[in-house]
Amino acid sequence: MTTWSVPRRPCRAFGLLLLVILSFLVLRRLDWHHMLSPWRRRRQSGLHTQGQNFMLEDSTFWIFGGSVHYFRVPKAYWRDRLLKMKACGLNTLTTYVPWNLHEPQRGTFDFSGNLDLEAFVLMAAEIGLWVVLRPGPYICSEVDLGGLPSWLLQDSGMRLRTTYKGFTEAVDLYFDHLMSRVVPLQYKHGGPIIAMQVENEYGSYNKDPAYMPYIKKALEDRGIVELLLTSDNKEGLSKGIVEGVLATINLQSQHELESLSTFLSSVQGVQPKMVMEYWTGWFDSWGGPHNILDSSDVLKTVSAIIDAGSSINLYMFHGGTNFGFINGAMHFHEYKSDVTSYDYDAVLTEAGDYTAKYTKLRELFGSISDVPLPAPPELLPKTVYEPLKPALYLSLWDALQFLGEPTKSEKPINMENLPINNGSGQSFGYTLYETTIDSSGVLSGLVRDRGQVFVNTASVGFLDYERRKIVIPLIQGYTVLRILVENRGRVNYGDAIDDQRKGLIGNIYLNNSPLRNFRIYSLDMKKSFFKRLSSSAWSPLPEAPTLPAFFLGALSVDFSPLDTFMKLEGWEKGVAFVNGQNLGRYWDVGPQETLYLPGAWLDQGINQVLVFEERMAGPVIQFTDTPHLGSNRYLN
Template sequence: MNACGVRRRPGLRLGLLALVVLSFLVLRRLDWYHLVPPWLRRRQLGLQARGPTFLLEDSTFSIFGGSIHYFRVPREYWRDRLLKLKACGLNTVTTYVPWNLHEPERDKFDFSGNLDLEAFILLAAELGLWVILRPGPYICAEIDLGGLPSWLLQDPDMKLRTTYKGFAEAVDLYFDHLMSRVVPLQYKHGGPIIAVQVENEYGSYHKDPAYMPYVKKALEDRGIVELLLTSDNNEGLSKGVVHGVLATINLQSQKEILFLTDVLLGAQGVQPKMVMEYWTGWFDSWGGPHHILDSSEVLKTVSAIVRGGSSINLYMFHGGTNFGFINGAMDFDGYMSDVTSYDYDAVLTEAGDYTAKYFKLREFFSSLSGVPLPPPPGLLPKTTYEPVMPSFYLSLWDALKYMGEPITSASPVNMENLPVNNGNGQAFGYTLYETTITVSGILSGRVCDRGQVFVNTVSVGFLDYDSDKIAIPLIQGYTILRILVENRGRVNYGKNIDGQRKGLIGNLYLDGVPLKNFRIYSLDMKRSFFERLGANNWSSVPEEPSFPAFFSGILSAGPSPSDTFLKLEGWKKGAVLVNGQNLGRYWDVGPQETLYLPGVWLNRGANQVIVFEEEMAGPVIQSMETPHLGRNHYID
């Protein structure tokens, strides 16, 4: 089905694939198997775990893989990134499948554009790569709620990642649709998928012993016939093993290898060893450093893993970008949301450029291949454009009149339970709450994640995880209290994912008295949101603009637009959209200082740039050829 829920006609390639497979089955049933071409005849056994060795059919096989997430890379660049993976000496690409992006509304699926999973898998096959699919339903991946759709949280009793009826029924319906797409792309059906992962790092969660067997059966019942895998880190390896499923491990340092492989041996006996995630770097959080892992250390660890007889998957080979608001968050010693860039200090940069890690690993894998590797593709050009000077302006308060009637409610309603998105609630962006007050006092309440508080249109401070109270000054006359709440990213890893509702949670109090009669605006910042603002409702930028506000300007590109990086020096916090594509968040707390703008999203000539700024506007939006991801912190 497409994004509107209308079933598509199968693509030509899938139709031909199905015809070949059907012909194979008919010939075999008629005992004319000798007429089947040898390349298809051999696709009987697939990838097998035979003692300590992987076999692909009857040949010894080592998985040299790398992770690329199709949803974090512009579709036009998939081929470039996959060719670079192959030229590094790798034979397999692994990818997660984000449920929250593919089913934004219940039973309404989107596998179009950048979410065309089948096209990505078929492209990998065309380029001679195998595929390991990691469909979840939970994927972690530093993505909002670990890839689970936020509408699941409309159920106040929801128990995510368990056999709780409400969760299992939703998984079943999602898998019904997803597996109908990927089953024909399995190895035994002539496709490139050689293995499928059962959930993700469940051993470190482990709230329901029946859950992993349920997911395994859900995959098999829907036609998954390839080798099944689990993957766990050292925290959960001993609890993540499932009968009949090959366990693999996730790690970063050499000192973990012997320990974890011993645990693996004790958990499942003699089986092929595989590091499903060797972490080539690490992700970054707002307010923290940019994490770096030395290339020599990466080479030493990869060499030790492979020389020790283990298959390996590099996580990440190419990280890409958390475009829009899809980033996740962590909550261990406090809530920290992830930055827009998913550069990860990976083997390829966020923009697909080579690193020292790439060339060292290419030399290493070349020494194992016995045949010359294909030459690395040339780099995509980068450029600097003239600075963008915003010409037009629309304050948030003026924009509200174009949003339609607000939602009215006696008490605050959290994002997920707002009656929007065809009853599926709000997943991403901001929500504005308004009510009328007549007295001053101390405002308090639970705000997730960050709420800017206004008296009429004057900002008086913030409510967040560190500040749960704020003084509201006395103002004569009619006073509107406003709280602009941002979902900065739902936690994607840990025990508390059930509690990731956003917005105002429960009552908002003024001197201990609950406030009533709210008007609520859903500000999801989708394309349709900006279409409602209209082209004729903006004015020239005033000398002293009020905030929050939208700013619009033109980026001029030549006949062949190239990649660039936008820097918003002098701006405080917000998001940038170019030609309707949400590049993601910026924030002057760092570490990230630039936003990646793919050249394929630019038009020849004029390109509209819209900035939503919460607090303070800079004079211009700069562009540059190189990214600035912040001060480096070397991972120990």
């Protein structure tokens, strides 16, 4: 290869030298350090503690936070909710990260669409909010199994939230993936995440002293460099302290504030105080009331927390909705599953509307802010659509032929251990168990959570937590016994989380003899489930449909779609879907009477409405512009 060389000219070399000297003098005069972008120049120490204060770099910083869970809000409405947060005078977003939704099958991750965590965090930054991330792995949050994936329960010896090898191996693989996404979003990397929570309320569980240090190390080993926090309520605060991690408290009552703050001071000395969860309302359970916390009480308590020199996070600022089957449950004296709405009586309603709490808190935070607050965004309008009568119908029994071969097993298999979904079992929905019997008698067994029992296609009653036996009527010859079992929500808080397998648990007995040879159908009701139902299978709605059944209708939207609320008056219990989106469960035991239907999920023109009803179908499906969440009970 030919090489060309150009002789150097002394005058050119001298000119270059002169240019370098002049450039240095100019930059020195201009102070080049101040020409760098502010985030590069100042992001060194991040959020840290100095005596009783939080410091962001070298400035005193108060965390005025609010919780919004991206997985409970349609992605199209994230910006609306975060702008309303900013306009309320808050400066920090907090959110949980649900492992069970992000890793629905072992080793298969989903951060798309409504689960796009990175997009949510970056949107918060764009709007001017810092972020405190609460990645678990356990999050509570009134979601199924506290956000832990149900496939963990395939291991009969599983001990969740401990250093049990089967659990930590799964956490390690999940954190490997999750933290690769989170690390670049940290403050010191130019992102908005200023702090990270280590697990959640572990002091109330406290089954393994090595567990919390393990989680702390798991975060740090994967590149988490921001301030670490714990979060505990009064039952767990004394046992939730972790060395090198700032403890924070969760509460609702002003009376708890002084005693909990005094305890924190005694164990961690002079440190900033923070109420990580001030509960602005409460969640609801099926069969109970709609819980309300008076806005004046909220204002008084928030004012007292700030006057006490504490930072605060409002849990919830906006609750949103337990779309699909993601709701959790409680089981202390009795099993109680959470309703679909996660309105929580929060600062914004389930549909993102303003409340008296919003008005009062905006005035409070506005009086503290040293700059005027932005104007609150306009409310998203609501509408009433015409009632629709389902036109087509498909009984569950006729649908079975389109679902593929069932799992065949000598003995019953619980949902989590079904050999489906690439070996990850079934997480949500219903499971149908079929076998053959040739006599009447007493049927008994452990059903989780609710099993409707059929002889052929005739319903003869239920098995659940309260009813463990049922009489099977006199029959002739061989008869198909069917048990349709619903997972109503795995417990998300307390000591019972290891015992949350669903379906038929162990043997089911007829006259004390175990039944055998089952056909088991997974009715998870995901989009792929409905794609298997042939269009030719549907028939015109009969006068007396055989239930359980699917009902199909069309909602016509003439103009730009708006938010509305579906009302299933006259229907008993089931699940509603619109354009393939699972709006959640309905049940006439209340308190919730309407399902939130976001306009963002509707199309101008014809929209598919599908309802799975277990027991009794109503004549029409109604729509209203006002939510009905049940009779109020004021929290003390």
